[in-house]
Amino acid sequence: MDGHPSTTFSEYSPELGERLCLFVTRAAALPDVRAAVEANHDENRWWPAYVRDWRVRMAVAGWSSRVSYAMVGTYSGVVARAATLGWGRLTALNDEALTHLVRPIGLPKARTRYLRSLADFIGGTSASGIDLAAAPSDDLIASFEAGVAGAGYNTAQCAVLYARGYHCGVIPVDTGMVTKLAPLLGISLTSGPVAYEQLRKLLQLGVADHADTYRDLAPRLGYQVTIPPWAAPTWFVHLTLIYFKRLYLNRPGPDLCPHRPACALLFGCSCQPTGAMR
CATH class of the missing domain: 1.10.340 (Endonuclease III; domain 1)
Incomplete structure (x- = not known):
């Protein structure tokens, strides 16, 4: 994902999987994203684990x-x-x-x-x-x-x-992920409700292709979360994406790269006007 990749994807490919992996790696390293993921990974506030039925x-x-x-x-x-x-x-x-x-x-x-x-x-x-x-x-x-x-x-x-259960392999997709995150990743989706399913399946394929990398990412960045060894880290990736979207895309700051897809730095890159860098 060096420079400004011009390739857009409407179906899964190894290049898209690599782009997603690099993006998640950078997003997960942001301190506020990490705090939000840690607070909701093992016991989610919206869907608490104590509910058994x-x-x-x-x-x-x-x-x-x-x-x-x-x-x-x-x-x-x-x-x-x-x-x-x-x-x-x-x-x-x-x-x-x-x-x-x-x-x-x-x-x-x-x-x-x-x-x-x-x-x-x-x-x-x-x-x-x-x-x-x-x-x-x-x-x-x-x-x-x-x-x-x-x-x-x-x-x-x-x-x-x-x-x-959190680790069943499903990555839920909300409206902001369709309208804001997909363009950031260079993903082209069909208009209408089916876009939610298209993006979900693309993301899940990307995690499956790089499961070991994602599984190693959390401890490498110091995350205090539990990812079962038998599970693809879809829940970790979902939370990373959803909280990056909430924190950085719902109200984009001036230092977020204006290009779609984003450049390699995401923030404070040479694309920014003078003074906009962090």
Whole structure:
């Protein structure tokens, strides 16, 4: 990724894998990215590990949508109450009680509708003899997106990741990753919702191709995180990308390279106007 690479990618290639690996290496070395990743890797604030029931996890993953960072404390309280209730009692709540439960995080009607649809989806697959635990992640994400009201691809990705565990190999992709991060990496995506799935699969292929490099990266940079030896470090890469995006792309600073894809330095490069370097 020296200079300003002009190559753009619409499908996976070894060159894209190398570009992603170099980018993640540089992003992970940033102190504020490291702090955010360490704070959320082993026990994520949005999708806490203490929630054990995969069905409640799917509910929580959907409810985490459109909850701001300023609301994470309130959201955590809703998650704790849902986990205490358990799936059976949670889905048995009438609409008034369920609305009361989710009202603190906003959009109570949409969140109530999501849970009801999720319960129908899970119940329907069980009645049909479909084993959700055995379904390939790609198939489950597609089925979830099609079968659960209010669940786009991002919500489906998050629900499958959380239900199966941080290290299941799924890299959820949000809107900012599609609109801001993909151009930074020189990735060209199809317009529309399918872009979330395209980017997810490209990122996962990149991690699989450089799994050992990513696995060595965290301890080499001094990260205090636990990556199971049997798992590709998709969770570590996801958090690195999502927090780089939040910290540096949502409101780009003047020292971020203006070129897309970014040059080798990312910050303070010769592309910057005088005085913009760190």
